[in-house]
Amino acid sequence: MTYCVAMCLNEGLLFASDSRTNAGIDNVSTFSKMSVFEQTGERVIVLLNAGNLATTQTVVSHLRKQAQHEGPSLHSVTSMFDAAMLVGDQVRAIIHRFNVNQHEQSSVDFSCTFLIGGQIRGEQPRLFLVYPQGNFIETTPETCYFQIGESKYGKPIIDRVVKPETSMDEAVKCALVSFDSTIKSNLSVGLPIDLAIARHDEQRIGFRYRIDIEDAYFRALRVAWGQGLRKVFNELPRPEWLSL
């Protein structure tokens, strides 16, 4: 599996993805799930992917090939909506092709989901979640983040903290706490974590960082969060109705 989260904040867009893939528990590898399309000052588009690795790699390869030629591509579309449409079309077409050619006896799940976010000059930053069927949804001020993959463990803390006015600092902290909970409870999500930030109206990745197991900040964060949780938990009132 995978865990990816992206947030559309007033300060800009934040992207974070793990990099573990597994075909069975005995076949674990490291692949980045983040792809960046950038024309500095003009446009920046980031894709995060979850699901079948062959499918997602094929989708990204096609999108990169398109971008090198004339015609509609992530380098030529004039809105993030059109960019999401382009990704959705590729996703649907490639899953369909793999499904049609599948051996009769096999039942491989070729599906995948993408987060696509970015800013094209003249537009606001926008963030979409693209389904395997090729359709997609966009964030709103009420729901300004999306997750794909193993999303449940890390959802409660994001629900508590993240709003459009959340600062980028806070958002990065929150994303990392969310990854901590997910990594603790699910073996299929693992380090390193890729982080990317595209600030409002910069149309570029202003910050990119990879967090591996040695990262002192992430280690300190995990310890502080674990100890803090434990302390809050210990200070909770005891159940008054519980007779001993």
Next chain:
Amino acid sequence: MTYCVAMCLNEGLLFASDSRTNAGIDNVSTFSKMSVFEQTGERVIVLLNAGNLATTQTVVSHLRKQAQHEGPSLHSVTSMFDAAMLVGDQVRAIIHRFNVNQHEQSSVDFSCTFLIGGQIRGEQPRLFLVYPQGNFIETTPETCYFQIGESKYGKPIIDRVVKPETSMDEAVKCALVSFDSTIKSNLSVGLPIDLAIARHDEQRIGFRYRIDIEDAYFRALRVAWGQGLRKVFNELPRPEWLSL
């Protein structure tokens, strides 16, 4: 869906279950998912169920009927292992019967899972998770709790807190915090929460309680937990490598 958790602690067994069932988002009802079989001082057995309501009600009805007659039943088995076997046999048989009789075009999921825990005099308290296939696993000192249903949201806090030596007070608090996270993030899990405690060597439910929306303690706990989390989060160090 459903959320149930049970823990096998040195002090005894703790059971907690929500009571929301839904057949589609527009068909929501309240059903307790906890069934108790008790012969005070002799044996206490508690079942928690998740999955298809028709299946789980049929399983419990059959087990109750068995217990009123001669022959193997939850009132006559001499070990919790045999009790789990009995439940597993019923689960498998009833799912099989429903599947065989299913209309060709329909694809209803008749499956379910059970937690079964308790103590029969002469044995230690024991706790099992019974799968739809009728097989089952038992807790160990390393993994002394099981969850069924919507388990992911509420798993991280239990993983951090619960060990066999955890006190019953702490365990109840932890279970309720776990329910809080789950209820916050998932509409299909809802109040009231049923709690039951069978202390070591008492062979009876010494404490039973239903937490509804009015419960002052649970409300206070939710507020304290939310504020505490927020405080710990705010005090976490900021990402030192994040240049502004």
